[in-house]
Amino acid sequence: MPTENSFRDTLFDAGLLIASGVDGIYGRSGEFESVVDGIDGLISRDGGMPGAEVVRFPPAMPRSVMETSGYLKGFPHLAGTVHCFCGDDRAHKKLLQCLEAGEDWTAQQQSVDLALTPAACYPVYPMMALRGPVSAAGHIVDVSSYCFRHEPSVEPTRMQMFRMREFVCIGAPASVLAFRDMWSERGRVLIGALGLPVAIDVANDPFFGRGGKIMAESQRDQALKYELLVPVNSTESPTACLSFNYHMDHFSEIWDLRMEDGSLAHTACVGFGFERLTLALFRHHGLDRSAWPQHVKTALWPS
Amino acid sequence: MPTENSFRDTLFDAGLLIASGVDGIYGRSGEFESVVDGIDGLISRDGGMPGAEVVRFPPAMPRSVMETSGYLKGFPHLAGTVHCFCGDDRAHKKLLQCLEAGEDWTAQQQSVDLALTPAACYPVYPMMALRGPVSAAGHIVDVSSYCFRHEPSVEPTRMQMFRMREFVCIGAPASVLAFRDMWSERGRVLIGALGLPVAIDVANDPFFGRGGKIMAESQRDQALKYELLVPVNSTESPTACLSFNYHMDHFSEIWDLRMEDGSLAHTACVGFGFERLTLALFRHHGLDRSAWPQHVKTALWPS
Numbered sequence: 001m002p003t004e005n006s007f008r009d010t011l012f013d014a015g016l017l018i019a020s021g022v023d024g025i026y027g028r029s030g031e032f033e034s035v036v037d038g039i040d041g042l043i044s045r046d047g048g049m050p051g052a053e054v055v056r057f058p059p060a061m062p063r064s065v066m067e068t069s070g071y072l073k074g075f076p077h078l079a080g081t082v083h084c085f086c087g088d089d090r091a092h093k094k095l096l097q098c099l100e101a102g103e104d105w106t107a108q109q110q111s112v113d114l115a116l117t118p119a120a121c122y123p124v125y126p127m128m129a130l131r132g133p134v135s136a137a138g139h140i141v142d143v144s145s146y147c148f149r150h151e152p153s154v155e156p157t158r159m160q161m162f163r164m165r166e167f168v169c170i171g172a173p174a175s176v177l178a179f180r181d182m183w184s185e186r187g188r189v190l191i192g193a194l195g196l197p198v199a200i201d202v203a204n205d206p207f208f209g210r211g212g213k214i215m216a217e218s219q220r221d222q223a224l225k226y227e228l229l230v231p232v233n234s235t236e237s238p239t240a241c242l243s244f245n246y247h248m249d250h251f252s253e254i255w256d257l258r259m260e261d262g263s264l265a266h267t268a269c270v271g272f273g274f275e276r277l278t279l280a281l282f283r284h285h286g287l288d289r290s291a292w293p294q295h296v297k298t299a300l301w302p303s
Numbered sequence: 304m305p306t307e308n309s310f311r312d313t314l315f316d317a318g319l320l321i322a323s324g325v326d327g328i329y330g331r332s333g334e335f336e337s338v339v340d341g342i343d344g345l346i347s348r349d350g351g352m353p354g355a356e357v358v359r360f361p362p363a364m365p366r367s368v369m370e371t372s373g374y375l376k377g378f379p380h381l382a383g384t385v386h387c388f389c390g391d392d393r394a395h396k397k398l399l400q401c402l403e404a405g406e407d408w409t410a411q412q413q414s415v416d417l418a419l420t421p422a423a424c425y426p427v428y429p430m431m432a433l434r435g436p437v438s439a440a441g442h443i444v445d446v447s448s449y450c451f452r453h454e455p456s457v458e459p460t461r462m463q464m465f466r467m468r469e470f471v472c473i474g475a476p477a478s479v480l481a482f483r484d485m486w487s488e489r490g491r492v493l494i495g496a497l498g499l500p501v502a503i504d505v506a507n508d509p510f511f512g513r514g515g516k517i518m519a520e521s522q523r524d525q526a527l528k529y530e531l532l533v534p535v536n537s538t539e540s541p542t543a544c545l546s547f548n549y550h551m552d553h554f555s556e557i558w559d560l561r562m563e564d565g566s567l568a569h570t571a572c573v574g575f576g577f578e579r580l581t582l583a584l585f586r587h588h589g590l591d592r593s594a595w596p597q598h599v600k601t602a603l604w605p606s
Contacts, residue, residue, distance in 0.1 A: 018358065018430055020360075020364060020365050020368075020426065020429075021365050021367065021429075022365045022416050022417065025361060025363060025364065025417065026361075027358045027359065027360045027426060027430060028358065028359045028360075029357065029358060030356070030357030030358070030359075030445075032359075033357065033359050053333070054332065054333030054336065055321065055330045055331065055332060055333070056330065056331045056333075056335075056336050057323075057330045057331075058328060058329075058449055058462075058464035058465075059362045059449050059464065060328060060419075060451065060463070060464050061323060061328065062323050062324050062325045062328065063409075064324065065323075067402060072398065072399065072402060072408070073399065076388040076390075076395050076398055077387070077388055077389070079387065079388060080385045080386065080387050080415075080417075081385070081386050081387075081409050081412060082383045082384070082385065082386075082419065082451070082453075083383065083384050083385075083386050083409075083414070084380070084382065084383050084384075084453040085379040085380055085382060086380075087379075088512070089512040089513055089514075092379050092511060092512055095375065095379055096375065096376065099370060099375060104414065105375070106366075106384050106386075106414035107414075109384060109414075111386070111407065111409035111412075112383075112453060113325050114325065114328065114383075114463070116363075116385065123323065123330060126323075126324075127321055127330060142333075146361055146362050146449060148363065148385070150385075150387040150415060159361075160363070160417070161361035161362065161363050162361075208395060209391070209392040209395055210392055211392075
C-alpha cells in the first residue's frame with residue numbers, strides 16, 4: 001500500500017477531499033458525501049435500534065460539559081474551546097491593528113462558555129441526568145455530530161473535524177454490557193457486508209502524558225474498549241472505524257445517572273466513524289464508486 | 304403571538320429542542336431533524352441548480368480564511384476561534400489544578416490555526432482561488448454546513464450554532480446579478496409552497512460598532528442584500544429565513560478570483576437557514592407535523 005501522504009494526495013487529485021491549507025481540515029466532494037449518506041442509511045436500516053431516541057447535537061457544547069465529564073483529565077491535548085471578541089469600538093480598532101501588523105489578535109478574545117464536541121455522546125449524559133431515573137429496561141440514544149480533536153496529521157484517516165454516529169445505552173450493568181458485546185458482533189457483520197476486511201481487537205483511548213499510560217493499561221486489562229479495524233493507511237496499522245466502549249459507571253457517577261431502584265446506571269456506546277469508513281471503501285473498492293461491487297452499491301444505495 | 308421566550312419554552316416542552324444550559328446551543332429531536340431533512344431534499348429537488356458543484360465543508364476552517372476574508376472588520380463580535388492546550392505533563396497538572404480551583408484554565412490554551420465557519424460560503428472563495436480563472440459561463444457551488452455566531456439569545460430563531468445551505472455563484476457581473484435576482488423570486492415560490500407567509504425586503508448585515516452603521520447604510524443604498532422574511536417570533540419583527548447577497552467584487556478582489564479574460568469575477572450567494580425554516584413551519588402549522596397540511600407534507604416528504 002502507498003504511504004499515508006500519497007493516499008491523501010490521491011484523494012486530493014481525485015477531488016474527493018479538498019485541501020484547506022490545514023492538515024485534517026478538508027472539504028468533501030458530492031461523491032464523498034454520497035458514500036457518507038449511504039453508510040448513514042445502512043446504519044439506520046440494518047443497524048437500527050428500535051425504540052432508540054434520535055437526537056442531534058451541534059458540533060459545540062457547553063464548556064461546563066467538557067469540564068464536568070472529566071475529558072480534560074484524559075485528553076487535554078485533543079480538546080478545543082471557543083474564544084470570542086467581547087470588546088467595544090476602541091478594542092476593535094486595536095484588534096484590526098494587530099491583524100494588520102501580523103500580530104496575535106486572538107489575545108484580545110476571551111474564552112466563552114463553549115467547547116467543541118469531542119465525541120458525539122458527550123452531550124447525552126447531561127441530557128439524561130436532567131430527566132431523572134432511567135427505567136429498568138434502560139434507554140438507547142441515537143446521536144450523530146461533527147466532532148473535533150486537535151491532532152493535525154497528514155493521514156487522511158486522522159482528521160481534526162470528522163463525523164461520528166453513536167448509539168448510547170444507559171441502563172442496568174448486565175444489559176449495557178450485553179449491548180456493547182452484541183454490537184461488536186453486529187458491527188462486524190454490518191461492515192463485512194460492505195466488502196471490507198475487518199478485525200476486532202481490544203483497544204485503549206489516547207490518554208495524555210505519563211499518567212495516561214496507566215489509564216490505558218487499566219482500560220485494556222478490563223477490556224472496556226474494542227475497536228473494529230480496517231486496513232486503510234497500511235495493513236500493519238489498520239484504522240479503527242467503529243469502537244465499542246463500556247464505561248461502567250464512569251459517566252453515571254459524574255452525572256448521577258440512576259436507575260429507578262436508586263442504583264447507579266452503567267453506560268456503553270458504539271461509535272461509527274463516517275469519514276474513516278468512507279475512506280476504507282475508496283481504498284478497497286477504488287476511487288470510482290460506480291465501479292464498486294454490486295452488493296456494496298446495493299447495501300449503500302438500495303433504491 | 305407569544306413572546307420569544309415562551310415559544311422557546313413551548314419547543315422545549317414538546318421535546319423538539321433540548322436545552323443545554325447555554326442560550327443558542329440546543330439538541331434537536333428526531334422530529335425536528337425530519338423537517339430539516341425534508342427542507343434539504345426540497346431545495347435539492349425544486350431548487351436544484353443543474354451543474355452546481357456539491358461540496359461540504361466541516362464547521363471549522365483555517366483561521367487565515369477568516370482573517371483574509373475581512374470578516375473581522377465587519378463582524379468581530381460574532382467570530383469564534385479555536386484554542387487548544389499544547390503543554391506537557393507539568394502544564395497539564397497546572398491546568399487540572401486551575402480547573403479544580405474553579406479558576407480559568409483556558410488561559411493555558413493557545414490559539415490554533417482554526418476558526419469556526421461563520422457562513423457556509425466562506426471556504427468556497429479560497430477553494431476557487433486555487434483553481435485559477437473561472438470560465439465565461441461562471442461556476443455555481445452548492446455548500447452546506449453548521450455555522451457559528453456568538454450571539455447568545457433566548458430567541459429560538461437566533462442560535463449560536465445553526466445550519467445553512469448556500470448556492471454560491473462566481474462569474475461575470477451580469478450573470479451573477481441575474482442569479483441573485485432569479486433566486487429572490489425562486490425562493491419566494493419555494494417557501495410559499497410550504498404554506499408560509501413570506502415577504503422580501505432589502506436588508507443589511509449586522510456590522511459591528513459605529514463604523515458598522517455606515518457599512519450597513521451603504522449596503523442598503525446599493526440594495527446588495529435581500530432577505531426572505533417569515534413571522535416566527537412575532538409579526539412585527541419577522542425572521543430572515545433566506546438571504547440573497549450580491550458581493551460585487553468584494554470577495555473576488557480579496558482572493559483574486561478572475562474570469563478567463565483577466566477581469567475580476569463577481570460573486571453572489573443565496574443562503575437557506577435550516578433551523579429558522581423549521582421553526583417557521585412548527586410555528587405556522589403546529590407542533591405535531593403529522594397534522595400539517597397535506598401539500599406541505601408532500602413537499603417535504605414526497606415518497
